[in-house]
Amino acid sequence: MSKTQALLQPIEVGDLALKNRVWMAPMTRSRANNAENKVFDIHANYYRQRASAGLIISEGSQISPRAVGYINTPGIYSEAQTEAWKQVTQAVHEEGGRIFIQLWHVGRMSHPDFHGGKLPLSASATNPNSKSFTPEGFKETVTAKEMSLEEIKETIQDFKNGAKNAMEAGFDGVEIHSSNGYLLHQFFNSTSNHRTDAYGGTIENRARILFEVIDAIKEVMPENRIGVRLNPSLHGVFGMTMNEETIPTFDYIVNKLNGYNLAYLHLSEPFTDVSKLEFAEPNIAKRYRPIYKGTLVINSAFDQEKGNQIIEEGLADAVAFGKPFISNPDLPERFASHAPLADWDQDTFYTPGEKGYTDYPKLEQEKVG
Ligand SMILES: Cc1cc2nc3c(=O)[nH]c(=O)nc-3n(C[C@H](O)[C@H](O)[C@H](O)COP(=O)(O)O)c2cc1C
Numbered sequence: 001m002s003k004t005q006a007l008l009q010p011i012e013v014g015d016l017a018l019k020n021r022v023w024m025a026p027m028t029r030s031r032a033n034n035a036e037n038k039v040f041d042i043h044a045n046y047y048r049q050r051a052s053a054g055l056i057i058s059e060g061s062q063i064s065p066r067a068v069g070y071i072n073t074p075g076i077y078s079e080a081q082t083e084a085w086k087q088v089t090q091a092v093h094e095e096g097g098r099i100f101i102q103l104w105h106v107g108r109m110s111h112p113d114f115h116g117g118k119l120p121l122s123a124s125a126t127n128p129n130s131k132s133f134t135p136e137g138f139k140e141t142v143t144a145k146e147m148s149l150e151e152i153k154e155t156i157q158d159f160k161n162g163a164k165n166a167m168e169a170g171f172d173g174v175e176i177h178s179s180n181g182y183l184l185h186q187f188f189n190s191t192s193n194h195r196t197d198a199y200g201g202t203i204e205n206r207a208r209i210l211f212e213v214i215d216a217i218k219e220v221m222p223e224n225r226i227g228v229r230l231n232p233s234l235h236g237v238f239g240m241t242m243n244e245e246t247i248p249t250f251d252y253i254v255n256k257l258n259g260y261n262l263a264y265l266h267l268s269e270p271f272t273d274v275s276k277l278e279f280a281e282p283n284i285a286k287r288y289r290p291i292y293k294g295t296l297v298i299n300s301a302f303d304q305e306k307g308n309q310i311i312e313e314g315l316a317d318a319v320a321f322g323k324p325f326i327s328n329p330d331l332p333e334r335f336a337s338h339a340p341l342a343d344w345d346q347d348t349f350y351t352p353g354e355k356g357y358t359d360y361p362k363l364e365q366e367k368v369g
Contacts, residue, residue, distance in 0.1 A: 066115065181231075211256065235274050
């Protein structure tokens with residue numbers, strides 16, 4: 001019976017043969033609580049437990065010290081961090097899984113406390129009027145510093161360096177985090193990008209940085225191992241608001257991504273109800289499936305039934321599950337046997353240590369001999 005579920009069918013993504021379409025969405029878990037922001041054995045164990053996902057997309061991992069915005073998130077810029085990630089990729093591969101790393105720069109969502117008092121960087125000097133998760137707890141965000149052209153160039157190089165390190169660390173690919181109100185999304189949106197140079201003004205200019213990042217990353221790894229994440233209808237979250245330019249901007253980006261042979265495009269349905277907003281597209285998969293020619297993975301608030309349905313309808317090729325993977329390390333097996341799902345505990349999403357991280361049990365112990 002389980003064989004007929006669309007979610008459990010294998011899928012070819014570039015040159016990778018993935019065993020199912022139940023992918024693990026990227027999730028920050030703030031467990032890298034050491035001075036160098038390195039992953040360690042608990043991360044290897046956590047990802048090993050979830051290796052039955054068709055593809056794991058790792059937690060957001062900062063590409064430079066300037067890119068960080070939350071406590072205890074791992075980096076992928078230093079040699080020590082790269083070395084440390086090897087135990088994670090090895091663990092996932094030993095279990096027959098595949099893992100991409102999410103390359104992250106939070107831009108204006110950061111806080112001076114992370115940067116020796118210096119302002120966080122963004123497309124323009126704007127404040128998301130949100131909260132930043134600093135070493136001293138949640139603090140009000142500040143008005144960021146507008147990036148110079150030199151800083152934009154450096155940031156593109158940081159993405160490239162992160163991708164190079166990711167390959168060195170044994171990842172199967174990278175996902176560019178151009179979503180959820182973080183740096184690249186801040187460039188796309190005309191409410192956070194007031195630039196008048198080549199990176200602002202027109203849609204083409206506001207989207208430019210993403211394509212320069214892809215072009216730079218392509219120099220150090222195969223194009224068909226690069227994924228891109230977008231959240232076109234993000235509104236009222238992390239300082240993002242939509243306007244009349246939002247959907248035309250994402251239409252342009254998705255169309256232009258067709259010019260690349262990417263591993264996949266990862267889209268989120270709206271995180272909040274946008275059905276009554278004038279400028280919002282409430283049905284992301286419906287709008288973008290006909291436009292995007294490559295592999296499309298869809299996310300946000302899916303369950304087994306809706307996941308199977310959206311693939312059967314031809315609106316997505318795979319589904320990325322977030323919170324269900326936190327509390328159900330064996331999510332594909334549970335779907336296969338129609339087993340009940342365990343609830344997640346929000347209180348331990350971002351707390352250090354094993355609790356709420358590696359202590360969610362699998363459905364049953366494997367029977368030995
Ligand atoms: C604890 C937690 C951490 C998250 N961290 C990230 C992240 O690092 N990068 C990212 O792109 N999205 C992140 N997200 C968003 C998820 O990838 C996903 O979009 C969201 O949870 C909705 O999917 P779900 O309903 O299946 O949980 C996070 C979500 C949660 C709950």
